[in-house]
Structures are given as C-alpha cells and as structure tokens.
Amino acid sequence: MSLLSLNSMKTNIGQYAVLHDVTLEVPEGGVFVLLGRNGAGKTTTLRSIMGLWQPSPGSVLFNGQDITAMHTADIARLDIAFVPENMGVFGGLTVEENLILATAKGRFDPARLKRIYELFPALETFWTKQAWALSGGQKQMLAVARAIIEPRALILIDEPTKGLAPAIVDAMADAFREIAQTTTILLVEQNFEFAKSLGRDMAVIDDGRIAHSGTMADFAADTALQDRLLSLSA
C-alpha cells in the first residue's frame, strides 16, 4: 500500500481550475520527486494535500485514511510536515523559538537536536538570533530543521533550492539523503539535477494533470521525454 494516494484530485483557486485530475501514488520511504514547469500545479498539489486548499472532487489518502476534508492542523498532527516555497519561517521569532514551536510537547529531544546541529551547524551558531536576520540559505535550513525536529511519516518540501548558492544546495542534498533514510519525502523541484540526485520515484505534472510517473533512473535516461515535459519550449 502507498503511504500517500491522490485520487482524481481537482483543486480550484477562486474561479480558476488549477488541478484538473491528479492521481498519484507515493510509496513509503525515500524521496519521491514531483517535477513540472512553472504554473503546472506542483505547489497547489502540496497545498491541497495539507488542506490549505480544499480539493473537490477527488480524495487524498494517507496511510489508508481519508484526509481530504480534514483541517490543516489535524493533517499536520498525523506526522506530516510541510516546508513551503517561501520557507514559512517566523521572522520575529528566534531560531530556537521557531524550532520549539514545531515540537509536540514544547521541549526538544536532545538526540534529534544534536542531529539537526550536525546537519545544519549554522542553526546552532545563530540559535538566539531572530530568523529575519538569517540568510536565505540559513532560513531554508531552519525550515527543513523545523520539519524534522519531531519524527515524521511524510515531509512535503516545495522547491527548497530556489535562489540558494550551489554550496548550500549541495549541503541541502546531503541533508535530504540522510532524512530520507527514516522519513518519506515528497519533493517538489524545478532543479532537475538536484532532483535527479535524490529521487527514487518521480512524476511530472503538466497543466494540472500527472503527465508521467515512474522511476527517476528511467526518466533521467530518456532525454526526449525530459524535453517534452520539462523544457520551456515544449
């Protein structure tokens, strides 16, 4: 059984239909990559899973449980974390406060905190700094750290490499590889090289529909398919 199933999901934003028919199976474990051009519906897919926009009709099943009509907070309590495209860090809160807010009981598990310090040493350095003062890369680290400060079954990550320096992107890739050993990641990404280095399974969304799904190895080998589904000229 898949960890996450999207069945004929349709989502409207205002009067505009953004997702027309999204059907997707995300298996448990590893990194599942959702690729697509700008405006194809990647972000809307993640937000619909989180209940931030209501899909109708269609359904979202998580571990077999229908979460389509659930409140965002209740979905998050099923151990689903969301790292939005704009990172969603609270600028007026310190790094510590941003992280403690994401803990279930308001206190840190020392082992997990140690792991976060190892993955993202900058967060320990700027522990008491307000998040607005961090660089873009550090904010992204904080957003990802917030997603893994508690054990999660699934992490939805929206374009984490956007606007980041190559060195930070490499560090982020290493972190995701380690996180994916214990948690399933659904990664939305436009940076194909980054996605290719991480993904085991993948799908491509185009104009609100799943246009292709399969293994990353097969997709990476098929340049004609990549050109057709991802190139700007197509």
Added chain:
Amino acid sequence: MQQINDFAGRLGGVYLLPVVVAALAFVMIGAPSSWVTLTVAGLAMGMMIFLMASGLSLVFGLMDVLNFGHSAFVSFGAFIAASVLAWLSGWLEADAVSLNIAALFLAFGAAILFGLVAGWFFETVIVKPVYKDHLRQILITMGALIVAEQMILAIWGGTPVSVPRPEFLEGSLLIGDITIEIYRIFAFLLGLGVYAALYLTLNRTRIGLLIRAGVENREMVEALGFRVDRLFVAVFMLGSALAALGGAMWAGYETLITPALGAEMMIVVFIVVIIGGLGSIQGTLLGAIMVGLMANYIGYLAPKLALASNMILMVAILLWRPNGLKPAVK
C-alpha cells in the same frame, strides 16, 4: 543618515522617542512643576489608552480583523464599573482601605467578566462570518458599535453618569510645588502591571509564542498542527476584556461618562494601534505613551492644536516609519 540611525539604535532606538518628547517639552514649558504634573498625567493617560488598544492591536495583527466595535467594550466596561462602584458606594466611603480596594476590584472584575463573555459572543456571532472581508468587517462592527451605544442609552439613559472613586484614590500628592493626582499614579502602575503580564505571557509561554507566530503567518502555524481559529477566540476575548478594563479605568479618571465615550475613544485607539505597529504589544505601549504625552504637552502649550495633536503625530510617524514604530512583523 545610516550612522545617525545606528547611533540612535544603540541608545534605545524608537524607545527613546518619549524621552526626547519629554525633554523638548521640558525646555518649552519652562516650569519644572508643571512639566512633572503634565508628564505624569500623560503617562497615566497613555497607560489607560494602552489597556484599551493592546487587545485591538493583537486582534488586528493576528486575525486581520478591522474591529470598529472594539470601543463598545470600552463603553460597557466604563458603565458596568460605574454601576458596581455606585452600588458599593458604602464600601468606597469606608475608612477601611481593604473595603475600598475590594469595591474597586469587584468593579474591575465585573468589567473584565463582561469583556470576556461579550468578546466570545462578538467573535463567534459577528466577526467569524466576515473573516477575510474587510469591507463587511467595517460595516458590521460599526453597526455593532451603534447598537452597543443604543443599548447603553437604553440601560443607563442619556444623561452623563458620575463615577464615584474609592477614598484611597482621591486627592493628590504634594511634593514641593508639584501636584500629582493619586489616581494617575494608580493608573500608571496598573497599566505597567498589565503590560508586564502581557509581555511575559507573549514572550515566556507557549501560548504567547503561538500568538506571535500567528501574527506573522497563521497558515504556517496551522501547518505545524495548531488550530489558529481557537486561538483567535481566546485572543479576541482577552482583547475585549482589556478594553473593558481600560474603560473602567477611564471612567474613574474622567468621573463623568456618557454613552458617546466608546466612539470618542475609538479614533485614539486606532491611532495608537497604527503608530505602534500591528500586533505588537511594545509598539502599542510606545504609541499610547506618545499619544498621552503629546495630548498633555500640546494641550498646555498650544490648546488650539490639542484636538489635532494625535493626527499630526500619526502623520509624522507614518511618514518616518510606514509600518509603525515597532511592528510585530519585519
């Protein structure tokens, strides 16, 4: 310019403003005794306005709700406290300070209780259906304010109601040729106590952390597993209770209140929230103290400008800092 800003920042930044205003006023007023009296009056007035405005700032910042009915809680708080104090007039005139204090705190307690219950009702019945629709929020909350004023007229009548003060808060302290009303000192200390409690709640508790995060990005707070809608109700109730307490304090300060009190205070409260910065308790305190000081200094130095002083202050601050003195979100 940047060097001046950095230097001012090291000295205390925008928190220096009241000190600068007070220093300028000292030079312009000339007489130290008048200056002290006006400064204490300004601080006391500022603290009472802070009580009324702090809840609105949180509601505005967290819920993005333009609640023009907020001042209805101020009015009801004032009239309920006045009624309780009148009912307990025997305790107020007693020699025993304990009875004086008991009467005062029962009056405050009644106002706060009203604020909590009415705040819950107002949020659930009137505000909730118009979330994310500013025009309808303005219309419906203005309507609620008018209904509240009419209810006060129906219950308490149209003639001004006098507010008895407890014996221990009557009179003034005389220090040399400086006169300071005891009620003003009390108002200042109570406001300071409420500020400290709010500051500690917002900065040292988990619920405060959630409120601060919710002011910035409520969607993300929900994505972390918290029901912001329930937090909204709690904040709205707290804001309404603080407004009612502010109204109760203001009633004792004015000693004569009319049903138009809420509408009169509404403009001042909104000015304080805007110049302080939305959702920021520190900003609201700073804005309220600035408004209180300016009203007293200008009322003394240029009485004809007194009415316009708040507007001039707001325009000047917004030209300098369009998001207010200390906004919660950077």
